[in-house]
Amino acid sequence: METIAIYWENRVKTYGFQIKQNLSLHHLVLPPAAVSQWSALLLSAKKDIIFEMVLLQANAAPAFDLYLLLQKKWENHLAALRERMGENIPGIDCDTYSPVELLHFQGPHFGDRYGIADKVFGSLSQESVPVLAMGCTAASVYIIFPEHEAPRAEKVLADVFQTPEK
Amino acid sequence: MEKKIRVNGIKMSGELIQVNLMQPDDPKDLNALFLKSAAENRINLTFLSCTALGMQRQMSYCVPSADFERLKTILAFDPDLKKNAALIASVGCISIFPHAFSLKFIGLLTHVFHTARLPLYGIATSLSVVTLTTDFRQIDTAVTSLCAHLKLPSNHAPFATKAPEIRIERI
Secondary structure, three states, rough: EEEEEEEOOOOOOOOEEEEEEEEEEEEHHHHHHHHHHHHHHHHHHHOOOOOOOOOOOOEOOEEEEEEEEEEEEHHHHHHHHHHHHHHHHHOEEEEEEEEEEEEEEEEEOOHHOOOOOOHHHHHHHHHHOOOOOEEEEEEEEEEEOOOOOOHHHHHHHHHHEEEEOO | OOOOOOOOOOEEEEOOEEEEEEEOOOOOOHHHHHHHHHOOOOOOOEEEEEEEOEEEEEEEEEEEEEEHHHHHHHHOOHHHHHHHHHEEEEEEEEEEEEEEEEEEEHHHHHHHHHHHOOOOOOEEEOOOOOOEEEEHHHHHHHHHHHHHOEEEOOOOOEEEEEOEEEEEOOO
């Protein structure tokens, strides 16, 4: 392990916050046996669904918790997929949360630095901004909020993180 | 033969440890506690996914295996963290870009993992990258299986980083 020292800003730099509103979050619980059929259905679908964000977590059941953040216009397509799936594997649970909002941002070397997620969660928690889901990979932070909360979160995060001057 | 999907690159992480944390029905926020402790112990999170819908709150974090001792310190510090955390000892991240926001593409990835009988511990997407976590000992097999369905540029970057692992220390 090689250790290097770097400059660390007082306020962590970002490339700016992006917000998307009026989205829907779908939570599907897939037993392991259903993953193959789910994948096959997606691959054989005539029309692709364009997502905003995908999260998958393996739970202890064992099953997969699949979270799909979509624009509302894709709801019927997803419902049709689920219906086709349900014909062969009954009991696939799906909960939908709508409307929800997405806030995402990137920053320099976020993937190599500690403390970014803590800064995000800590500041949002301090201002009681509820978070439905969050994903951090590479240099990106993606957060899903209930309706009306993303603009409030942006204000909170703008006090903690530096954004480019407009 | 199905048509291969064009992607620009694949990256493999070094060896990681995945921490799966379940929040019990308790006011003590284990996610906040873990993130604060990780920051204080200078542990970078290579991968993070958190969900808090209804009563179910589940978190997954991947940390470099080199930070195992620091991770043990965090978990030992709080009995609730220790009790509700499950560790997967040898995990690797595979990042593929771009995903083009295509759910079919995600379906292809889960199809490949299922067909090759590879463990899938988590997926998270960002602006252009989709990251999967799997068994580190099978990460080469996973990439080979994926490459059978993906078309990469002839001059693509190496999948694995050959540079030494680094720890960034704040000054």
